[in-house]
Amino acid sequence: MPGFPSVYRQADSFSFKLVKNNRIAHNSSSSIKVSKMTEYFPQDASENSLWGNTATTNPVTETLEESLQVDVLVVGGGYTGLSCALHLAEKGASVVLLEAKDIGYGGSGRSAGLVNGGVWKTPDYVVKQLGQEAGDRFNLALHDSPDVVFDLVQRYQIECDANQAGTVNIAHKASAMAYLEDRCGQMIKTGSSVRMIDGNEAQSISGSSVYCHGGILDPKAGTIQPLSYVRGLAAAAIDRGVKLYQQTPLLKLTRDDNCWLAETDAGQVTADQVVMATNAYADENSQGVLESSVPVYIFHCATGSLPDSIAETIIPQRHGVWDTQTLMTSSRIDTAGRLVMSSAGSLRGAFKSVRQNWMMRIRDRLYPQTKGIPWSYEWTGQVGMTSTKLLRIQLLAPGVFAPAGYNGRGIGPGTVIGKYLAETLVSRNRDEFPFPIEGVQRESWRGPRSAYYEYGTLALQFIDRR
Numbered sequence: 005m006p007g008f009p010s011v012y013r014q015a016d017s018f019s020f021k022l023v024k025n026n027r028i029a030h031n032s033s034s035s036i037k038v039s040k041m042t043e044y045f046p047q048d049a050s051e052n053s054l055w056g057n058t059a060t061t062n063p064v065t066e067t068l069e070e071s072l073q074v075d076v077l078v079v080g081g082g083y084t085g086l087s088c089a090l091h092l093a094e095k096g097a098s099v100v101l102l103e104a105k106d107i108g109y110g111g112s113g114r115s116a117g118l119v120n121g122g123v124w125k126t127p128d129y130v131v132k133q134l135g136q137e138a139g140d141r142f143n144l145a146l147h148d149s150p151d152v153v154f155d156l157v158q159r160y161q162i163e164c165d166a167n168q169a170g171t172v173n174i175a176h177k178a179s180a181m182a183y184l185e186d187r188c189g190q191m192i193k194t195g196s197s198v199r200m201i202d203g204n205e206a207q208s209i210s211g212s213s214v215y216c217h218g219g220i221l222d223p224k225a226g227t228i229q230p231l232s233y234v235r236g237l238a239a240a241a242i243d244r245g246v247k248l249y250q251q252t253p254l255l256k257l258t259r260d261d262n263c264w265l266a267e268t269d270a271g272q273v274t275a276d277q278v279v280m281a282t283n284a285y286a287d288e289n290s291q292g293v294l295e296s297s298v299p300v301y302i303f304h305c306a307t308g309s310l311p312d313s314i315a316e317t318i319i320p321q322r323h324g325v326w327d328t329q330t331l332m333t334s335s336r337i338d339t340a341g342r343l344v345m346s347s348a349g350s351l352r353g354a355f356k357s358v359r360q361n362w363m364m365r366i367r368d369r370l371y372p373q374t375k376g377i378p379w380s381y382e383w384t385g386q387v388g389m390t391s392t393k394l395l396r397i398q399l400l401a402p403g404v405f406a407p408a409g410y411n412g413r414g415i416g417p418g419t420v421i422g423k424y425l426a427e428t429l430v431s432r433n434r435d436e437f438p439f440p441i442e443g444v445q446r447e448s449w450r451g452p453r454s455a456y457y458e459y460g461t462l463a464l465q466f467i468d469r470r
Contacts, residue, residue, distance in 0.1 A: 046106075046113030046231060047383040051351060054306045054344065054381035055113055055231035060163050063239040064107050068249040068271035074098040076429055077266055077275035079254050082112035083414055084407050085281030086237035087156075087422025093244035095430045100273045101246060102266070104253035108234035110285035111414055114385030116304060116334050116346040117230045118171055118324035119150045119415050121222060125393050127190040133392050138440055142394075143194045145424065145438035149416030150225045152423060157228070160243075162236030165339045168226035171324035174206055174219035180328040181218055188220045198222045210325050210335075211318045212370045227324045227336050230415065253287075257404075264403065277429050280406040281422070283414070284388035292400040295446040297388030297409040298453045301350035305363045307343045308380040314373050315341035331464055333366055342381075343367070343374065349461040350384045362465035387412040389457075390447065397421065397441050405441070 047053035064081070076092055078085045081103030089101045103109070123130065123146060131139030150168065157166045175181050184200070191198045201209070203216045238248055249271075256267040257278065266273040280286070286293035309315075319325060319337050326334035334346045345367055349359050360379055368375045390396060390409035395417060398406040407421050421439065428437045447453070 046109050051383045052381050053383035055229060059229060059231035060235050062107055062235050063242055064248045064250045066249050068102065068252045068268050071272050072100055072247065073274040074100045075275065076277045076279065077273050078279045078281055080281035081107040081250060082110050082281060083234060083418030084422045085279065086234060086241055087419045088279050088281065088425045089246045090237055090241040090244060091423045091426030092429065093241060093246045095426060097430055099246045101248045102252045102254055103250040106250050107238045108231045111283060111385050111387055112234045113231040114383060115230045115415060116344065117228050118334060119153050119228055120171055120225050120413060121147045121149050121196060121416060122191065123394060123413055123417065124411055126187050127194050130394065133394060134440060141438040146417055146420055147194045147196045149420045153416055153419050154226065160236065160240040162233060164232035164236055165229040166226065167322055169322050170221055170223040171225035172209055172219045172221050174210060174215045174325055174327050175217040176327040176329045178217050184220050197224055209321060209323050211320055214370050277403040279425060280400065280404060283408045283410060284386045292398060292444045293406045293408055296396060296398060297390050298447050298450050300387050300389045300454060300457045301384055302346055302387055302412060303349050303351045303359055303384045304344060304346045305360055305379045306381040307377050309341045310343060317373060318343060318371050331461060349458060351382055355462055358462060358466050362468060396445055397439050398444055399441050400444060
């Protein structure tokens with residue numbers, strides 16, 4: 005499959021830096037190296053993931069042990085990679101997807117499962133960062149991303165507890181309403197079907213008297229079991245002819261004439277184009293992807309199935325809810341009546357009890373009927389943050405694309421970007437791609453900034469509401 009001349013010219017502008025730093029070059033000696041990983045369940049040590057315990061069966065059972073030649077190689081078995089592979093196959097392209105661990109091991113199997121439109125920042129902010137035309141295209145492409153997700157679920161009959169009941173960005177105090185009203189107005193201008201709700205409706209939707217001020221309701225958004233969704237995408241891709249291999253880390257990617265040669269422990273893949281869809285879980289040797297975002301952690305706590313008398317009083321219409329606190333908290337009830345809550349930070353070591361106790365204090369304040377009920381599940385996910393708080397699509401070298409930096413909102417945007425990347429790779433018309441394609445971008449001070457988020461949130465959680 006031919007590449008894009010305009011994209012290749014952009015890559016030429018930074019090729020010298022890549023060669024100088026022994027990363028991807030434009031000749032036969034250029035390579036990306038990705039190291040092996042050993043853990044496969046979507047949780048960290050000593051954690052107990054709700055999604056891992058309740059997901060549908062993983063349809064991928066093979067590792068790569070042969071030599072293949074395809075149009076596109078996709079690296080990474082999450083939302084973006086699988087959406088891209090599936091949409092490529094729908095258009096007749098031949099595709100191989102490699103996952104170093106198990107399908108959905110990374111952020112895709114560890115999220116809260118809220119399917120929202122757009123990005124965290126406001127549409128006006130996006131325009132300010134990208135310019136009017138590019139910003140409008142960006143906003144338009146993502147405002148209806150929940151519809152793209154739920155359409156795939158319906159078309160391929162993906163069993164992932166999908167519920168398009170809507171989500172609410174809810175005010176935690178009266179002064180937050182001004183921001184929400186402004187955000188809502190901006191979203192409506194992009195074509196979104198969102199609307200403001202008042203304090204009475206906010207209490208009715210959330211089931212909490214604390215949320216008594218109002219919020220933004222997006223009726224087209226919703227919730228899913230995220231690991232089941234990503235496994236469902238994998239099953240659909242397999243049915244469309246995509247060759248999926250897990251526990252197959254990419255060891256080396258080399259430019260060979262006009263193609264890329266990917267090498268693994270026991271096989272290899274030759275492809276015209278490559279999509280590096282590893283995002284926040286990129287290997288340390290894949291510097292172009294790894295250094296494009298700052299690692300930040302999100303943790304989740306969930307109860308067991310609550311008694312019906314309690315479960316029916318919490319978010320009774322089964323919306324997804326997230327608030328406007330500095331330490332944002334999201335809440336949802338899954339199909340088995342389990343309360344799932346999420347916020348910033350990891351559950352590593354001594355951090356675990358501090359964050360769990362803080363989340364329990366928040367929970368008991370919002371939903372006092374749950375007081376005394378223990379957490380049955382807890383797990384951590386890693387997200388990639390960027391300095392602009394906007395996702396980016398990098399061109400690492402000719403024909404090597406790397407979407408990354410979803411800033412904690414990956415289900416809708418990841419699915420949509422995979423779709424648009426597939427269209428662009430097949431059509432060879434970059435003009436229709438609604439997101440800026442950049443050269444290699446490196447976030448500065450990644451370690452200190454990551455530590456700032458981790459320890460800063462920990463300090464706030466330790467002292468909050470004690």
